[in-house]
Amino acid sequence: MKKKYFALGIALAAALTLAACGKKSTTTSSKQVLTVATNAEMATLSTTKYSDTTSLEALENTFEGLYRFNAKNKPVLAGAASVKVSQDKKTYTFNLRKNAKWSNGDPVTANDYVFAWRKMVDPKSASPNSQRFQPIKNGTQIAAGKLPVKDLGVKALGKYKLQVTLEAPISYFSELMTGAPFYPQDEKIVNKYGSSYGTSxxxxxxxxxxxxxNWNGTNLKWNYVKNPDYWDKKTVSLKKVNVQVVKDASTAANLYKTNKLDYAMLTTDYIQQYKNTAGYHVKTIPLIGYMSFNTHRKTTANVHFRKAIAQAFNKELLVKNVLHAGSPLNGIVPKGFAYNSKTGSDYRSDAGNMLTYNLKAARKQWALAKQELGQRKITIQLLTSDTTDSKQVGEYLQSQLETHLPGLSVNIRSIPLKSRLAATSAYDFDIVYGTWQPDYADPVNFISDGGQYHLDDDYQNANFRKLLNQAATTYATNINQRWKTLIKAEKQLLQKDAFTAPVYQGAMSYLLKAKVKGLQISPYGTVLFYRNVQIK
Incomplete structure (x- = not known):
């Protein structure tokens, strides 16, 4: 199962509402403490099981793979000391750092990568992120149960030498390797705890x-503490990050205003209230809001119903009146994210609009849906997380859909993010609203994943699969032809089948105290990197 639901719980990009401690920090190392708030619970610390942004932020600050992002958000070698690339650009041989250790003192070895990666693609693991291994040799076939995990293109050539083989050359390999699914795992510890690994x-x-x-698996407070066994610990100034779940954005905003927080994510109406405040920032990011449909249920399996839903809500008004930031999204790939390396053009500009707000088209599809379903009145449930932004977007969609599609009733079910993820995984939904941020800067990351629930299992359109395969193999090194092929795949997915309904592209609005230096935002969304933070 390769379902990745990066539900971030909301608009603007708000997976995290962060802030620093109420006590005044100084430049002395003992005072290098940051206190932050996140708006959703952490679900897991297992790299093979995460599917939420809170867990991702924890993993990206406490684990390290072959590459990481530097202070300029460019991928650089991390767990690997050096790399040699074959002439055909399909085989990478890494020499790992011999001074890299796990926090229990175990050395980080090549086998730790082999073990974790094989576990990731093993169908028995049902990892939400196994599709990330499609570029790795045999990754797709193994995840589909057609080949054994030992055939994955990763091999330990020695204790500290790792070989990675690709299906075809890819231009975004180093960016891909920065992602949490490609982190190693200490096999001894994973085997010791079994199914309990990563649960605390x-x-x-x-x-x-x-x-x-101090995270027991369910509590709403925990800490990130500087790792004394980290090979590059001398470059890390921050001693501790105190984290607590604060779902109410107004609470975080008020704490910032009273100087009890150093950083606060702003959501909905708080943007209007605080946009003239010192320290206000806004940044367009490649986070998307979207709706996914449960195609195992009769109503939502109907293509006319999905097309009606996808075109029946005014995206401009959503951005203007509810989100107060971001822009309408009419395709699964956002703007300003991926560019053609030959022409320099933005993918979204080249691909154009796929599903826009079009009331006339929506009502035509609605009539066809009711006719095929044999119903004059239809009631469906819209599942969201219980964060303020998610609920507000859900309520807006409910109002628009009920107003524009006569005979439709939409019931909203808002539950904690962890529960929403579980419900979506178990197909306990009609339509689910969520947000997602990418893993690497290529259109295929959105088209073949994009947070679209159960995409690999439930959307088996032969043309779509053929186009993705051609983009990954036949046209892997033909940049322009690959671009055109991906556009065709997106059109099949959205225009023809409306498997997903794109809603908006997010913007991150936040308040940041001047004394917090070096806080990085992931180039792919709202995850924060604490490695280079200093409290001045």
Whole structure:
């Protein structure tokens, strides 16, 4: 199962509402403490099981793979000391850092990567992120149960030498390797705890700049503490990050205003209220809001119903009156994200609009849906997380859909993110609203994944699969032809089948105190990197 639901719980990009401690920090190392708030619970510390942004942020600050992002958000070698690339650009041989250790003192070895990667693609693991291994040799066939996990294109050539083989050359390999699915795991510890691995801070070991402390799997407070065993610990100034779940954005905004927080994510109406405040920032990011349909249920399996839903809500008004930031999204790939390396053109501009707000077209599809379903009145449930932004977007969609599609009733079910993810995985939904941020800067990341629930299992359109395969193999090195092929695949997915309904592209609005230096935002969304933070 390759379902990735990066539900971030909301608009603007708000997976995280962060802030720094109420006590005044100084430049002395003992005071290098940051206190932050996130708007959703953490679900797991296992790289093979995560599908939410809170867990991703924890992993990206406490684990490290072959590459990481530097202070300029460019991929650089991390767990690997050097790399040699074959002439055909399909085989990468890494020499790992011999001084890299796990937080229990175990060395980080090539086998730790082989073990974790094989586990990721093993169908028995049902990882939400196994589709990330499609570029790795045999990754797709193994995840589909057609080949054994030992055939994956990763091999330990020695204790500290790792070989990675691709299906075809890809231009975004180093960016791909920065992602959490490609982190290693300490096999000894994973085997020790079995299914309990990653369910609490004490049942996980780390090889990154920080370790997680005081998370028991369900509590709403935990810490990131500087890792004394990290190979590059001398470059890490921050001693501790205190984290707590704060779902109410107004609470975080008020704490910032009273100087009890150093950083606060702004959502909905708070943008209007605080946009003239010192320290206000806004940044367009490649986070998308979208609706996915449960195609195992009769109503939502109907293509006319999906097309009606996808075109029946005014995206401009959503952005203007509810989100107060961002822009309408009419395709699964956002703007300003991926560019043709030959022409320099933006993918979204080249691909054009796929599903726009079009009331006339929506009502035509609605009539066809009711006719085929044999119903004059239809009631469906819209599932969202219980964050303020998610609920507000859900309520807006409910109002628009009920107003524009006569005979439609929409019931909203808002539950904690962790529960929403579980419900979506179990097909306990009609339509689900969520947000998603990418893993690497290529259109295929959205088209073949994009947070679209159960895409690999439930959307088996032969033309779509053929086009993705051609883009990955036949046209892998033909940049322009690959671009055109991906556009065709997106049109099949959205225009012809409306498997997903794009809603908006997010913008991150936040308040940041001047004393917090070096706080990085992931180039792919709202995840924060604490490695280079200093409190001045």
């Amino acid at each position: 801070a004490s049942k996980t070991v780390y090889n990154g700049p920080f370790v997680v402390k």
